[in-house]
Amino acid sequence: MNHILKTLDLKFSYSDNEVLNFPNFSVAKGEHSLISGNSGVGKTTLLHLIGGLLTVSDGEIWVSGLSLSSLSKRELDEFRGKNIGFVFQQPSFIRSLNVQQNIEAAQYFGKGTINKEKAIHLLKKLGLEKYRKRGTYELSGGERQRLAIARALSISPEILLADEPTSSLDDSNAFNVYELLVTEADANGATLIVVTHDNRLKAQFKNCLEL
Template identity: 40%
Template sequence: MKILETKALKKYYGKESNLVKALNGIDLSIEERQFVAIVGSSGSGKTTLLHMMGGLDKPTDGQVFIDGKDIYKMKDENLAIFRRRKVGFVFQSYNLIPVLNVWENITLPLEFDLKAIDKEFVEELMKTLGIYDKKNALPNQLSGGQQQRVAIARALVTRPSIVLADEPTGNLDSKTSLEVINLLKQSVRKYHQTLVMITHDDKLAQMADKIIRIEDGKLMSKGEDLC
């Protein structure tokens, strides 16, 4: 069953005399519970595509559907609520709040929506990601890999249907990168979520169920199935 779909998606920047076509007609669909890697060189449009799919930036033209809903037909405030409930984000920069400990950073999204904190679920997440013993630590007391695990837990704590990860290991060494992506993959499998990961690293991309390649704002392939 399709959970995420784009149709004729376009994103242009600049004026006609100097128009940059970051995305130029992207049609793709992603199945529920699938792990998809979107691969491309720097400037290929892959991060722009992720932002469009997650409702972070409006397209110039085209449509994005999540669970069959055309998200850019929603009012901005409704889209913001829908996005918080349906989509979790993991970025290259961990974006942790320095004065909050691990537990507080993870549960912060629940505070925004005034949701009750399921302590058992948060503890389970932390154990799954190997950071339970760090729950009272501040971000500056953690390694880069541990900080990214906290960021992953924060993305999963709202139980989103989709997790979008933009170069989630860009600040990590190769060994830690493999560990983090393995943990991310195990976590979304455990909680029956769809994972879309942007990467330039073919080795990491091989861990996905499917690879989609993009260059110059166009799809070079709609998916190489790896399983």
């Protein structure tokens, strides 16, 4: 099986009378994909289910052939740290650590080992090398987003999960961020899955799931 992601009859409920049903969805390795839908239909919930931050109520998710519901909480943490790179809508960092240390922290928590060369390589590539000893709060909005992408890719994840990466940006910036995500995902061997209500991105992806 060369599917990087596959879901089957996925259900999730926050409470008994509120059950979210998700259509079946599969993504081949390297096939960048899009999950779209309006606010409140469970996009972020699906993202968190794929990333192992939530566990399914019913149904099954496979990531790289691994069934997530068979994992313990502890194993889920390990799975997430090694395989999933998150890029959240609001880029956030560990305040007390500088730019480079934030990337190293992600490697430490995710893989247990630090790869300094990889961290510096990514910072260089995303134009952040000159800031590597700075506090993350000194960066501009665009720089923060690039740092968040660098951090997510620093663990060489199987899947790069981006939550609304473009919704607050104007057209040209939105396209730039999209380009960056795709280029860097390819360069680092990750499969990009974007979750968004931003319809501008739909045309760019062949594999789309509409919630």
